[in-house]
Amino acid sequence: MNFIDVQEVSYTYADGFTALRQVNLAIGKGERIAVVGPNGAGKSTLFQLLNGLLKPTSGKVYVDGLLVEKKNLYQIRRKIGMVFQDSDDQLFNSTVRQEIAYGLINSHITGEELERTIAWALDAANIRDLAEKSAHNLSGGEKKRVALASVLAMKPDVLVLDEPTAALDPQGVQSFLGLLNKINKEMGITLIFSSHDTDIIPLLSDRLYLLNAGKIVISGTTAEVFAQRDILRHNSLRLPRVAHLVEILGNDGCLPQGDLPLTISQARRSLRKALGKLES
Ligand SMILES: Nc1ncnc2c1ncn2[C@@H]1O[C@H](COP(=O)(O)OP(=O)(O)O)[C@@H](O)[C@H]1O
Numbered sequence: 001m002n003f004i005d006v007q008e009v010s011y012t013y014a015d016g017f018t019a020l021r022q023v024n025l026a027i028g029k030g031e032r033i034a035v036v037g038p039n040g041a042g043k044s045t046l047f048q049l050l051n052g053l054l055k056p057t058s059g060k061v062y063v064d065g066l067l068v069e070k071k072n073l074y075q076i077r078r079k080i081g082m083v084f085q086d087s088d089d090q091l092f093n094s095t096v097r098q099e100i101a102y103g104l105i106n107s108h109i110t111g112e113e114l115e116r117t118i119a120w121a122l123d124a125a126n127i128r129d130l131a132e133k134s135a136h137n138l139s140g141g142e143k144k145r146v147a148l149a150s151v152l153a154m155k156p157d158v159l160v161l162d163e164p165t166a167a168l169d170p171q172g173v174q175s176f177l178g179l180l181n182k183i184n185k186e187m188g189i190t191l192i193f194s195s196h197d198t199d200i201i202p203l204l205s206d207r208l209y210l211l212n213a214g215k216i217v218i219s220g221t222t223a224e225v226f227a228q229r230d231i232l233r234h235n236s237l238r239l240p241r242v243a244h245l246v247e248i249l250g251n252d253g254c255l256p257q258g259d260l261p262l263t264i265s266q267a268r269r270s271l272r273k274a275l276g277k278l279e280s
């Protein structure tokens with residue numbers, strides 16, 4: 001049984017614009033899923049349907065077997081934690097500690113359990129030293145971690161992250177990706193994120209859905225989808241830079257043609273292999 005099932009979902013905004021058309025997703029527990037597509041593809045709209053912020057115009061969304069509808073929203077929102085694209089939309093308490101405490105107190109968690117959970121979330125997001133700071137004065141990367149900590153404190157099964165790296169500097173991107181992968185691996189939390197940054201997608205996804213103009217164009221493992229170079233290009237996406245370099249070297253006859261590496265570590269392996277062959 002899938003943890004998240006999106007079945008034939010379409011969504012039309014009040015002005016008559018149809019942002020999603022008959023979208024199907026099936027996501028299992030513990031998976032790392034990327035929803036990939038150019039601006040305006042419908043990624044943020046899709047994410048808002050997962051926890052009932054929007055209601056499908058047609059079709060159904062199920063989370064852990066529960067239909068996403070008004071009477072199930074309380075339970076569903078405990079299972080799905082949303083990390084918004086703009087952290088300022090998410091942070092509204094005065095200190096980081098209060099930010100994390102807010103959802104917990106609303107869920108009637110008090111006393112020692114409250115303190116223990118706050119400490120756990122601060123540690124999990126690696127922001128223990130920020131606890132007494134004002135969230136509004138932090139850097140973009142720090143704000144992202146605070147938003148993540150406040151969501152993690154609620155112990156969700158799934159983290160939904162809308163363009164999680166868009167506002168981060170390069171070092172912030174690296175460390176946030178590392179943190180998300182650790183959370184997925186050690187806590188088994190399912191990750192669903194959106195992005196159009198193809199350098200990042202392979203570092204954080206096992207499987208992906210390519211969305212364009214409200215429709216799923218293709219889905220499959222990250223390697224399967226990135227092997228469809230024409231489809232990427234037709235949907236305003238490019239190869240990861242490292243894959244593009246290896247593709248060019250292959251076309252130049254400097255490297256054997258074949259599967260393209262998607263990350264630096266994959267490229268390192270295949271280049272070492274090719275160079276080893278050249279030397280011997
Ligand atoms: N409130 C709204 N009313 C009408 N159209 C909207 C609204 N919000 C988004 N859209 C449109 O829906 C499409 C998908 O938007 P969105 O889900 O934000 O895409 P993405 O996150 O992939 O960039 C876009 O064309 C956008 O202009």
Ligand SMILES: [Mg+2]
Pocket residue numbers: 043044045162
């Ligand atoms: Mg968006």
